[in-house]
Amino acid sequence: MTPNLNIQPDIKVSLKQTFGIDSEMEVDAFSKKNEYVPEIDKSYKFDRDTTLAIISGFAFNKRVLVQGYHGTGKSTHIEQIAARLNWPCIRVNLDSHVSRIDLIGKDAIVLEDGKQVTQFNEGILPWSIQNPVALVFDEYDAGRPDVMFVIQRVLEAEGNFTLLDKNKVIKQNKFFRLFATSNTVGLGDTTGLYHGTQQINQGQMDRWNIVTTLNYLSLERELDIVLAKNKNLNNTKGKEKIANMIKVASLTRKGFVAGDISTVMSPRTVMHWAENSEIFKDTGYAFRVTFLNKCDDIEKNTIAEYYQRCFGEELPESLINVQI
Amino acid sequence: MSNKDINLKEKIRIALTSTAKVISDDFTLNEKYSENKKTKSSEIVEINDLINPSDFIKLRAETDCAALKKKFSNDVIYRKNLPTNNSSRSLYNIAEKIRYESLGGKMLKGIKKNFTENYTQIIKHKRKEQLKTKEDVPVAEAFELYMLKNFHQIKLNPLTSKILNFWENDFEKSIDKHKKFLQENLEDQNNYSSRFSEILNEMNIFQMNKKMKEKRKTKIRGKITRQMMIQIKKLRIIKMKIMTKKLKLL
Numbered sequence: 001m002t003p004n005l006n007i008q009p010d011i012k013v014s015l016k017q018t019f020g021i022d023s024e025m026e027v028d029a030f031s032k033k034n035e036y037v038p039e040i041d042k043s044y045k046f047d048r049d050t051t052l053a054i055i056s057g058f059a060f061n062k063r064v065l066v067q068g069y070h071g072t073g074k075s076t077h078i079e080q081i082a083a084r085l086n087w088p089c090i091r092v093n094l095d096s097h098v099s100r101i102d103l104i105g106k107d108a109i110v111l112e113d114g115k116q117v118t119q120f121n122e123g124i125l126p127w128s129i130q131n132p133v134a135l136v137f138d139e140y141d142a143g144r145p146d147v148m149f150v151i152q153r154v155l156e157a158e159g160n161f162t163l164l165d166k167n168k169v170i171k172q173n174k175f176f177r178l179f180a181t182s183n184t185v186g187l188g189d190t191t192g193l194y195h196g197t198q199q200i201n202q203g204q205m206d207r208w209n210i211v212t213t214l215n216y217l218s219l220e221r222e223l224d225i226v227l228a229k230n231k232n233l234n235n236t237k238g239k240e241k242i243a244n245m246i247k248v249a250s251l252t253r254k255g256f257v258a259g260d261i262s263t264v265m266s267p268r269t270v271m272h273w274a275e276n277s278e279i280f281k282d283t284g285y286a287f288r289v290t291f292l293n294k295c296d297d298i299e300k301n302t303i304a305e306y307y308q309r310c311f312g313e314e315l316p317e318s319l320i321n322v323q324i
Numbered sequence: 325m326s327n328k329d330i331n332l333k334e335k336i337r338i339a340l341t342s343t344a345k346v347i348s349d350d351f352t353l354n355e356k357y358s359e360n361k362k363t364k365s366s367e368i369v370e371i372n373d374l375i376n377p378s379d380f381i382k383l384r385a386e387t388d389c390a391a392l393k394k395k396f397s398n399d400v401i402y403r404k405n406l407p408t409n410n411s412s413r414s415l416y417n418i419a420e421k422i423r424y425e426s427l428g429g430k431m432l433k434g435i436k437k438n439f440t441e442n443y444t445q446i447i448k449h450k451r452k453e454q455l456k457t458k459e460d461v462p463v464a465e466a467f468e469l470y471m472l473k474n475f476h477q478i479k480l481n482p483l484t485s486k487i488l489n490f491w492e493n494d495f496e497k498s499i500d501k502h503k504k505f506l507q508e509n510l511e512d513q514n515n516y517s518s519r520f521s522e523i524l525n526e527m528n529i530f531q532m533n534k535k536m537k538e539k540r541k542t543k544i545r546g547k548i549t550r551q552m553m554i555q556i557k558k559l560r561i562i563k564m565k566i567m568t569k570k571l572k573l574l
Contacts, residue, residue: 244433251343254346254349255345255346257351258342258345258346258351301335301339302338302339302342302343304339305339305340305342306343308434309347309388309435309438310432310434311434312433312434312436313434319380322332
C-alpha cells in the first residue's frame with residue numbers, strides 16, 4: 001500500500017450546496033483529490049435521511065451503519081458523499097472468507113539487500129486507521145464472528161489498535177472514518193432473502209453510533225434515480241415505461257412480503273431492466289432476462305400476472321397462453 | 325378432471341390470489357380465501373368454469389374487481405350513504421363498483437385492459453328475446469351500461485345501445501350535471517357516494533319503474549287469463565263431444 005497519506009481536510013463544504021439538503025451544516029472536506037477518492041456520479045440522487053446520517057459520520061467522527069434491502073444503493077451512497085468531499089474511501093467486502101490476517105496483515109518473505117527476510121506487512125485495517133480515509137465494510141453482517149472482533153476496538157472513536165504481531169499500538173488518525181453496510185440489523189435474517197448473514201454480537205452493535213435504514217424509495221424518487229441513469233428515457237413515453245417498471249418491482253416486493261414469491265426486484269434490478277430494454281428494444285424480453293429468469297419456475301406465472309397488470313401485455317409465461 | 329387440469333387450475337388460483345393480494349395490499353387474502361371457500365361466498369375466485377381463454381379474462385377481471393373493492397371501498401362509508409330504497413340500492417352498488425374499478429384502471433393499465441376486455445365480452449354476448457318497450461329493460465341493466473359508457477368509456481354495440489336508449493335520457497337528466505363532480509371525486513368515496521345517493525333519491529325513474537312493473541304484471545295477468553279462457557273453452561268442447569258420444573251410444 002502507499003505510505004501514509006499526509007493530508008488533512010482543508011476546506012468546508014455546505015450541505016445545502018453540495019447535496020441539495022435543506023441544512024445549514026458544514027462539513028470538513030479536502031480541496032485536492034487523490035487516487036483513493038471515488039469518482040463523482042453526477043446523476044446520483046441523495047436520500048435526505050441517509051445523507052444526514054453519513055455526513056454526521058464524516059463531520060463528527062461517528063461510526064455509521066447503513067442497513068437496508070439489497071440494491072438500494074447503500075455503499076454507493078457513502079462513496080458518493082466521500083467523492084464530493086474528496087475524502088479517500090476504501091471499500092472492503094466482508095464475506096465469510098475474509099480472515100483476521102487479511103485485515104490485520106501477515107508475515108511475508110521479502111528480499112532485503114539480496115537476502116530473504118521475513119517482514120510483517122500491515123493489512124488494510126492498520127493502514128486505514130493511520131490515514132485520513134473512510135473505510136467502508138460492505139456486507140458487514142456476512143463477516144465471520146471471529147473476524148468481527150478485530151473491528152471491535154476501532155469502532156470506538158478514540159480506540160487505539162494493538163498490533164500484536166509487531167508489538168505496536170497504532171493510534172487512530174484524527175480523520176479516519178468507519179462505515180458499514182448490511183442487509184440485516186444484526187439480528188439474523190428472518191426473511192430467507194439473505195442467506196449467509198450472521199447475527200452480530202450485541203456488544204459490537206452497541207458501538208455503532210448511528211444506524212440508518214435505506215430501503216425502497218417512493219415511486220417518484222425511484223423514477224428520478226432510474227431516469228438519471230437512463231437519460232434517453234427522460235421523455236413522456238420513457239417516463240411512463242420506467243414508472244410501470246417500478247410498479248412491477250413494487251408488486252414483487254409486496255408479493256414477497258405476502259410470502260407468495262421468493263425473489264425481490266431491487267432498484268438496481270429496475271435500473272438493469274431499463275438499460276436492457278434499451279439494448280433489446282423489447283421491454284418484455286428485457287424483463288425476462290433481467291429478472292424473471294432468476295425466479296423459481298413455480299413463481300413465474302404469478303410474476304407474469306404482476307407484469308400484465310402493470311404493462312397490459314402478456315409474457316410467454318402468462319397463464320393465458322396455456323391451452324385450457 | 326385430469327391431473328393436468330387440476331394443476332393448471334391450482335396454478336391459476338395461486339397466481340390470481342397473489343395478484344389480488346398485491347393489488348389490494350391485503351396480504352391475509354389467502355386465509356380469507358380459504359375460509360370463504362368453505363362458505364361459498366361470492367367473493368372467492370371460482371375456477372370451475374374454465375373452458376376457453378375468455379373465461380380466464382373474466383376470472384382476471386373478477387379477481388381484480390374484488391381486490392380493488394378491498395383497496396378502495398370503505399364499508400363504513402358505503403353503508404353510511406346506502407339508499408333505503410331497494411331499487412336505488414342496486415344502482416348505488418353499480419355506481420360504487422364502477423368507482424373502484426375506475427381507480428384501479430388509473431392505477432395500473434393492465435387492470436383497465438382486463439375490465440375493458442371483460443365488459444366488451446359481456447356486451448358482445450348479451451341477448452334479448454324481446455326489446456320493444458322500456459318495460460322490457462330492467463333499470464339496473466340499463467344503468468350499468470350507462471355507467472360503463474360514461475365512466476369506463478366502453479363502446480356499446482347496437483343491441484346494448486338500444487337497451488340503454490330506453491333509459492338514457494332519464495339518466496342524463498339526473499346525472500349529467502353531476503358528472504364532472506363525480507369524475508373528480510372518484511378517489512373521495514364519501515363525496516362520490518353521498519352525491520350518488522342524493523341523485524338516486526331524486527330520480528323519478530323508480531316511480532316510473534314501479535308503475536312499469538305493475539303494468540307488466542297486469543299485462544302478464546291479462547295474457548294468462550286469456551290463455552286460461554281459451555283452455556277452458558277447449559275443455560268445454562271436449563266435454564261436449566264426450567257427452568254427445570255417450571248419448572249416441574245410449
